Amino acid sequence: MSHNRRVLTWDAGHRLDLRATLAPLRRGTGDPAHRADGERHWRACLTPDGPGTLAMSAAGSVVTAHAWGPGADWLLERVPAMLGRDDDWSTLDVSTVPVLHETLRRRPGMRLVRTGLVLDALVPAILEQKVTGVEARRAWRLLLYRFGGVAPGPGPELRVPPSPQQLLDLPGWEWHRLGVDLKRQRAIRAAALHSRRLEECAAMTPADAAARLQLVPGIGVWTAAETTQRALGDPDAVSVGDYHLKNMIVHLLTGRARGTDDEMLALLAAWPGQRQRVMRLAERTGIGAPRFGPKFRYTDIRAI
Template identity: 40%
Template sequence: MTTHVSTGAARGTTARAAVPEEPAASARWTPSAPVHLAQTLRVLARGAEDPTVRVLGEDRVWITARWKGQPVSARFSRGPAEGAAGPLERDVVAEAWGPGARAWLPNAPRWVGAADDWTAFESSPAYGQLPAALTRARHEHPGLRLPATGTVLDRAVVSVLEQRVTAIEAVRAHRALLRWVGEEAPGPAPHGMRVPPSAEQWRRVPSWQWHRASVDPARSATVMRVVHRASALERLAEHTDPARVRQALQSIDGIGPWTAAEITQCTHADPDGVSVYDYHLADYVCWFFDGAPGSDARMLELLEPWRGHRQRVVRLIKASGHRKPSFGPRMTPADHRHH
């Protein structure tokens, strides 16, 4: 991977209308394997109007983050077509704004899958055991990658907010809290984007504001336990073994296997983390393989031949276009705190 980096000091006043287009730092690199920017980064978003991720096209995605305590917003795009490079092989360009821009920039390739190598999986006997629909999905989506953002605190808060509630409730709570507590995204980021709060900012959220965001005391208490371990979570970001990170995360009261897997799938390009105890996933996977609903135990049994790559298999099922029947009872929120 060849990387070209440039940095520059942002100029102008602090008013958004006066912020210049020039990024504080930028980099361009040639990926070592095909990368589909939107497909890779969309997994980080919670809804089309997520305040921290905005997918504006297949080759244009904005993100915000707090890196080493400093706010940053960044735009991922593709360089111009050169030579025989296909659309998924073209250079990736990352432009970043804000006080954390220069420190964050070296990590940018990991956000779009530089830490996710499918080579060993695709050359293994296990890959040959995949159903034809999944090998076809991989052929049709060669740019699918697992991101490794390293932003463990930010992703932990998002995942805790999703415990025991519907996706709609979690999305509303997350957006409300970032609107009230998060900072406006630096640079020319799309309207409405916010930088995730720091640990200290989360600590200062009063109980009435959690209530106003419809976050119950159990989840807000778990968020507080998470932010009090912020330094430890930052160290976990540097671990290279997602399984050990999942285990360490579960030492925090209120974080179980579901929450830990939801975190590492995004922060560590976790190829094997499966979201057990999810309300939908077991049925989704079981319908694909069995043509019938099933349990978490059955899902894990079905995925066992691909241990070490089970999350990749789940992503391929989703990429295949598989849909399970929509009939069934309305959701009863599951308790993921200790599962």
């Protein structure tokens, strides 16, 4: 495959933390579509122009991006938006929460990622519905290794996610081999069937995009929020229904070990329009809710 590449240099105007900014895109350390090679971050994806590979590194405020494949130009054109060019944190006031304030002061280079690719964010989000992270990440890895394509360029064994048609063509028994139950299979097929309309969400407001996403059977509030966070850089998206998130936020802001979605939303109401920024900042503190009892054990449906 040709290794012809395109190059872009962009000055963000501020120190940029690539690792933190791109972290939501990586589905575990073994994600075949993402690799970190020292200070260079690799990403493979399926663009409207075809498969593409993107490699980015940052030195202070300056980002150098290399891209390969039919989707190279499409990817490079969107690097500034992807890395938060339009993501303005200047009005975020977390001074009432010392740990958030100090984290933002000490580590100011994170921005909300915005890929402009809806299905790229939606499919792995569906795989994460109502299962453990271990199960979801394994299914994603197997899906890309078995049915994805080899990424263009010299990247470190990257895989491009399957196209909508490839997802539609996968028989049920193959999904079963991946460990994906019938409910998630149906949701992915429905998303693939309506992929053209769903990709239009990238040009919508986050609210309109979330509403359209939830018209698809099997896509609810949580999955829509997980998608708009990544594809649109939605600064206010909240993943209501997340098993861990509500406990993390309630514990961080009140000290209580456990909380509910309603309690989380009430606490986050102090930052209207910026709740996703607050949650990303909360994750950066490294403070999680206390864990009680034995670790959850999952059932491998592939053996059923």
